[in-house]
Amino acid sequence: MLKIAKYIILDILRSKVLLAYTLLLLAISLTIFMSDADVTKGLVSITTVILIIVPLVSIVYATTYYFNASEFTELLVSQPISRRDILLGKFIGISSSILVAFIIGVCIPVCLFAFSATGITLMVSGCLLTLSFISLAFLTSTLTRDKAKGIGLALMLWFYFSIIFDGLVLLFLYSFADYPLEKVMIVLTALNPIDLARILILLQLDISALMGYTGALYQQFFGSGSGIVFSIAMQLLWIIIPLLFALRIFKKKDL
Amino acid sequence: MEKVIEVKGLKKSFGRLQVLKGIDCSCETGGVISVLGPNASGKTTLIKSILGMVIPDEGTILFHGRPIVDTFDYKRKIGYMPQIGHYPDNMKIGQLFKMIMDIRQQDALDTDLLKAYQLEGMYNKTMRTLSGGTLQKVSAALAFMFNPDVLILDEPSAGLDPFAAEALKEKILDEKTKGKLVVITSHIISEADEISDHIMYLFEGQIRFYKTLSELKTETGEQKLSKALTKILS
Numbered sequence: 502m503l504k505i506a507k508y509i510i511l512d513i514l515r516s517k518v519l520l521a522y523t524l525l526l527l528a529i530s531l532t533i534f535m536s537d538a539d540v541t542k543g544l545v546s547i548t549t550v551i552l553i554i555v556p557l558v559s560i561v562y563a564t565t566y567y568f569n570a571s572e573f574t575e576l577l578v579s580q581p582i583s584r585r586d587i588l589l590g591k592f593i594g595i596s597s598s599i600l601v602a603f604i605i606g607v608c609i610p611v612c613l614f615a616f617s618a619t620g621i622t623l624m625v626s627g628c629l630l631t632l633s634f635i636s637l638a639f640l641t642s643t644l645t646r647d648k649a650k651g652i653g654l655a656l657m658l659w660f661y662f663s664i665i666f667d668g669l670v671l672l673f674l675y676s677f678a679d680y681p682l683e684k685v686m687i688v689l690t691a692l693n694p695i696d697l698a699r700i701l702i703l704l705q706l707d708i709s710a711l712m713g714y715t716g717a718l719y720q721q722f723f724g725s726g727s728g729i730v731f732s733i734a735m736q737l738l739w740i741i742i743p744l745l746f747a748l749r750i751f752k753k754k755d756l
Numbered sequence: 757m758e759k760v761i762e763v764k765g766l767k768k769s770f771g772r773l774q775v776l777k778g779i780d781c782s783c784e785t786g787g788v789i790s791v792l793g794p795n796a797s798g799k800t801t802l803i804k805s806i807l808g809m810v811i812p813d814e815g816t817i818l819f820h821g822r823p824i825v826d827t828f829d830y831k832r833k834i835g836y837m838p839q840i841g842h843y844p845d846n847m848k849i850g851q852l853f854k855m856i857m858d859i860r861q862q863d864a865l866d867t868d869l870l871k872a873y874q875l876e877g878m879y880n881k882t883m884r885t886l887s888g889g890t891l892q893k894v895s896a897a898l899a900f901m902f903n904p905d906v907l908i909l910d911e912p913s914a915g916l917d918p919f920a921a922e923a924l925k926e927k928i929l930d931e932k933t934k935g936k937l938v939v940i941t942s943h944i945i946s947e948a949d950e951i952s953d954h955i956m957y958l959f960e961g962q963i964r965f966y967k968t969l970s971e972l973k974t975e976t977g978e979q980k981l982s983k984a985l986t987k988i989l990s
Contacts (some may be wrong), residue, residue: 503856505859508855510845512846512847515846516846569845570844571842572842572843572844572845573843573844575809575838575842575843576842576843576856577859578807578809579807579809579831579834579836579838579854580831580859580860581829581830581832581860582828582859583828583830585830622954633804718810750824753811754811755770755804755809755810755811756804756809756812
């Protein structure tokens with residue numbers, strides 16, 4: 502499993518795409534930190550940018566790479582290696598490469614300029630977000646045979662989690678405005694890894710007071726120790742569950 | 757003789773298309789089996805099912821008496837040469853061989869074909885730049901590399917130049933005398949005539965016949981396999 506991961510990492514290092522991603526993240530975080538003296542504001546800006554770019558790049562890159570490495574998979578399947586090891590090896594290889602890009606591009610500047618509780622939350626939830634979207638990418642890649650369809654599905658998923666989901670939540674809130682929805686909102690948040698990351702980071706900042714009554718409830722729930730444990734556990738589930746489904750599909754897939 | 761591969765009631769459909777409609781056969785050690793049949797008769801699907809690359813809908817496949825479902829260790833004993841080899845684009849030939857050795861944790865045991873095809877001189881060529889024929893040579897060298905008991909070759913001579921095809925044929929006959937089982941799919945009847953012991957003819961996902969070459973020839977009274985085939989199929 503780790504050997505497969507090793508060869509995938511070596512292969513990814515030879516391409517320039519991931520290097521470009523690293524430099525982009527690095528440029529974003531450095532310019533934001535250098536242009537604003539207020540570190541907290543900088544963190545908020547970085548959060549906004551990261552919550553869009555990180556899921557998008559993770560899911561699209563992982564899907565593309567998965568399909569580009571299909572020859573490699575085919576070769577491995579005819580060798581004495583279990584399918585589980587092949588898929589997990591691929592996952593470890595791809596995710597560690599993208600994570601390294603995130604760590605160099607975001608974690609190092611944050612550590613240098615804004616090492617605080619908020620900074621740590623940002624780094625941890627960024628890493629978890631990366632992993633959960635790679636996991637989703639594996640699910641879409643095993644679901645489809647065709648590369649174009651796979652990438653299309655990956656983009657749809659990203660679109661859904663970044664934009665449509667929030668629209669649906671707003672619609673839901675609006676239609677059931679007469680009912681007490683605060684607890685429901687917490688459950689709804691758990692259904693979207695991006696929202697989980699966002700709330701976790703924003704609540705570390707003092708601006709949650711601006712979010713009204715729900716914000717106060719969020720603060721009470723997600724700000725507490727058990728709330729943080731809950732949201733991290735939910736993010737871990739967002740990594741494990743799609744990967745398990747991908748594994749189940751991959752074991753029965755014809756190559 | 758010991759049955760190496762046994763296939764029982766194998767069925768497989770891709771969508772609505774039924775490719776294999778119940779295949780029953782068994783292969784014994786020491787001999788070359790040619791799987792013949794028109795395009796889309798299910799030859800490759802049968803081979804890929806044996807290798808666990810295609811998961812059958814129904815039926816079982818036994819390797820040395822053990823079902824292959826959810827196992828992979830038996831592939832250690834199989835050398836497989838695909839119809840069209842797909843390899844990682846950015847890799848060089850040398851790196852590919854090294855990687856497979858590393859993953860299998862085995863050293864190259866049989867380098868006859870590597871030498872015959874002079875692949876060692878091309879170790880620095882990237883897979884992407886190789887011609888179809890060279891890719892076939894790489895696939896062939898890889899299939900024989902770990903001295904497996906069973907060789908499964910999917911249209912091995914397609915795309916190979918005559919000299920390379922000849923070298924491969926000699927290698928196959930060589931392995932046969934060592935008591936190995938070789939399964940070959942082919943469209944070239946004359947080639948099958950020269951090397952096979954058994955002929956399996958697939959037609960629309962079913963075995964039309966599975967006989968030894970001499971049986972086939974005496975039954976039809978023909979000296980050549982191509983004529984025997986036309987007689988038996990008409």
